[in-house]
Amino acid sequence: MKKVSISDIARKAGVSVSTVSFVMNDKAVKMRISREVIEKVENVAREMGYRPNQLARGLRTGKTKTIGLIVENISNAFFATLAKSIEDEAKRYDYKVVYCSTDNDEEKARDLINMLSQRQVDGYIITPTLNLAEDLRKLQAESKPVVLIDRYFPAHTEIPAVLVDNYEGVSRGMEYLLGKGYSRIALVTIETEMAHMKDRVRAYRDALDRHRLEVQDRFIRIVPYNSDHEAALQEVTQLLSGAGVVFDAVFFLTNYLGVLGIEVIKKLQIKVPEQLAVLCFDDNDIFRLYTPSISVIRQPIEAIGQKAVSTLMDRLRHVGEDSVPANAPVQLQADLVKRESI
Amino acid sequence: MKKVSISDIARKAGVSVSTVSFVMNDKAVKMRISREVIEKVENVAREMGYRPNQLARGLRTGKTKTIGLIVENISNAFFATLAKSIEDEAKRYDYKVVYCSTDNDEEKARDLINMLSQRQVDGYIITPTLNLAEDLRKLQAESKPVVLIDRYFPAHTEIPAVLVDNYEGVSRGMEYLLGKGYSRIALVTIETEMAHMKDRVRAYRDALDRHRLEVQDRFIRIVPYNSDHEAALQEVTQLLSGAGVVFDAVFFLTNYLGVLGIEVIKKLQIKVPEQLAVLCFDDNDIFRLYTPSISVIRQPIEAIGQKAVSTLMDRLRHVGEDSVPANAPVQLQADLVKRESI
DNA sequence: GGTGAGGGCTAAAACGATTTAGTCGGCTTT
């Protein structure tokens, strides 16, 4: 049983391929095909189980109705949820999404863009790595719209971005901790030059400044980027051995670091929140279910996904019109979810 | 800046498109293209930043080097990990995977198969829904190989499947519980006719039989398939209110049910393992980090992914040769991971 | 000097659709 093509239908229905094409694309009326022929063709197509070949269609029209989604790691809960929301939203526009993970590897990211470009996706939604801006500019120059998510390039406002308001989110968290009387607040972050993380750290420092508290380097732990699970655990363990004596609260700046933190807290048997108040940026099932449950700054993941898709669709609609307007990244507000850990 | 095609290169290098094609596909030597022409073409291609259009290539060759992966829900940790392992493994064969979630909706599954078929994927790896066998047979009849994962159709051995040995895994878990002296063991499962779950339940019953223990219906909770989070919580809550008095151990038959169980255990403040021993089929980060940590029967996810891909590649290699040999599903052994909950 | 055998390349068909520019016969219109 072979695939049936438009010309198989044409032959069987005794009409030309053009006619079949018009009927299949609802252009029959515009092309003044008669009622009877339309029905004839539709019937034959149904009988034969015709399904248009999207490769051929894409080749001819130059549009594949597909968007490429590149995230850091699809098996991370945050990105998985984001991906799902993007997929669902895209479907509402009748677009399909194909996703890939960079594992935060610059070279891999470039390869993926390449691969997606070869497969002729119409546009991209990307969690960029540090030095990707130039490649993304090239994409845009080829009339392939790009929307960044989760991260952005402050120096490249011609690439639209949708993300949480990191500065505001961390500020809110800090005010909450400070308001509860904690003044010796440790910070666990990840080593990166990317702006979104810098914003989070800046918010931490500014909050302490506002309250006339000194920023102490020994309170800050920067986990190196490529450290494996063991090494990262080690880092956090070192910091947290000072819990309760050197500092009285800890703020984890990412989901992943928070989970790591829990693992260490469990191992060191630190009492939360008596010895140590805990707050984490970004939610996770574990935080909700852990005892004590962990308070978090929650990103509006669904909203980010939806806004990213609608922004991309917008660009897709105006593709070809040259002047791409520069605009500041869209920054959505985070929620503070209060639980038992503080 | 427009895309550059093979004929742009041909023009610039002063040769024919065929020649360029041969060079780009390493067929230059076989086609006796001279050293100089090869170099010339390669240089021009590099300079112009040529990337083959995979749509055109796929249209011509009938192969897209793409495999379609359909899982139940990509944002579930089990499937996310499985998907990642399949993607990584596929890359080793130089294949790309595009994934989709059925949300366990039969109709959606059919739509997805349709969509992937229109996009001309070369083969499929699928977590099937109950009545999908017929559709899958049709795919195979179109020479599109299919490999099932996680689930299988006992009545259709012509569709290869790769999954954990469910019966053996649950048996092992039951022997462990029984060996520790627990005899009143509750079971939480999900309502489904699918064979893999039936195998798990059968293993539970057989184990009790072997130990001359009566299977009691009030010990078994079947969560309806389409219940939302609240309703499911309700079900489990009802069962677990008997914990410690009516029964002394509980075996959750899926990842998702186990997480639900933890939520209820936390709410009801059940002491684990003093009041209730807990075991779950299938691991999850939460089980490792929860206090007390939860013992599990762990599926060899990586191995399942790898075996599924290699099985598919095998079929792909022999596509066209009619007689598809029937063979029993490949069933991989699960591990018992002992933690604090029993 | 005609024949055959490579060597080095190209022409053109094909994949399955979309889309532009007709064709053709009958009916109005003047």
Place this chain on the structure above:
DNA sequence: AAAGCCGACTAAATCGTTTTAGCCCTCACC
């Protein structure tokens, strides 16, 4: 009755590749 128009279709080009069949040249050989 010639010209134009309209309704209902179709022919053929096109998208970017791959691949088969061949073309033309040079050289060896008898």
